[in-house]
Amino acid sequence: MKHKLALSLAAAAALALCGAGRAQNEMKHDPMEQMEHDHGGHEHAQKPKETAFGRPANPKAAARTIKIEMSDALRFTPSELAIKKGETVRFSVKNSGKLVHEMVLGTMDELKEHAEMMQKDPRMKHKSAHELDVEPGKTRTLSWQFTKAGEFYYGCLVPGHFEAGMVGKIVVR
Numbered sequence: 114m115k116h117k118l119a120l121s122l123a124a125a126a127a128l129a130l131c132g133a134g135r136a137q138n139e140m141k142h143d144p145m146e147q148m149e150h151d152h153g154g155h156e157h158a159q160k161p162k163e164t165a166f167g168r169p170a171n172p173k174a175a176a177r178t179i180k181i182e183m184s185d186a187l188r189f190t191p192s193e194l195a196i197k198k199g200e201t202v203r204f205s206v207k208n209s210g211k212l213v214h215e216m217v218l219g220t221m222d223e224l225k226e227h228a229e230m231m232q233k234d235p236r237m238k239h240k241s242a243h244e245l246d247v248e249p250g251k252t253r254t255l256s257w258q259f260t261k262a263g264e265f266y267y268g269c270l271v272p273g274h275f276e277a278g279m280v281g282k283i284v285v286r
Contacts, residue, residue: 175202199258206255265285
């Protein structure tokens, strides 16, 4: 009986060490290798993949900073941007209003789909590399490399904001 107990304890210790080693290895990864989405209290983490509109970028690699202002008039300023294919930019996003706003990059279809999800679950918080929640009076940054040519968009998906026209266009050539 003592032999079985000792064997069970040794197996449990080995499993615990394996789990600790795995957790330590996961902590060593670059934070840009993980994306999260918080759905009202539970989160999903995954490695970022190349999207239709590019990929997360190191802020130090940004060729330029683009300032974007969000207002309670439910508009972005500027509302249209021109970016070169392959260019890495840093967005400096200021919320000049009294309401929470957000900036989410994507294709128009993705933004519409996400806006519908937000209508169903307004508590959803964004933690993905292409999404920013910005509190009133605050400024946050987002760095992105646009790897493909096309028309892409940024929108505020707080329920009602996107539908009211809080969307901007990015033309990548």
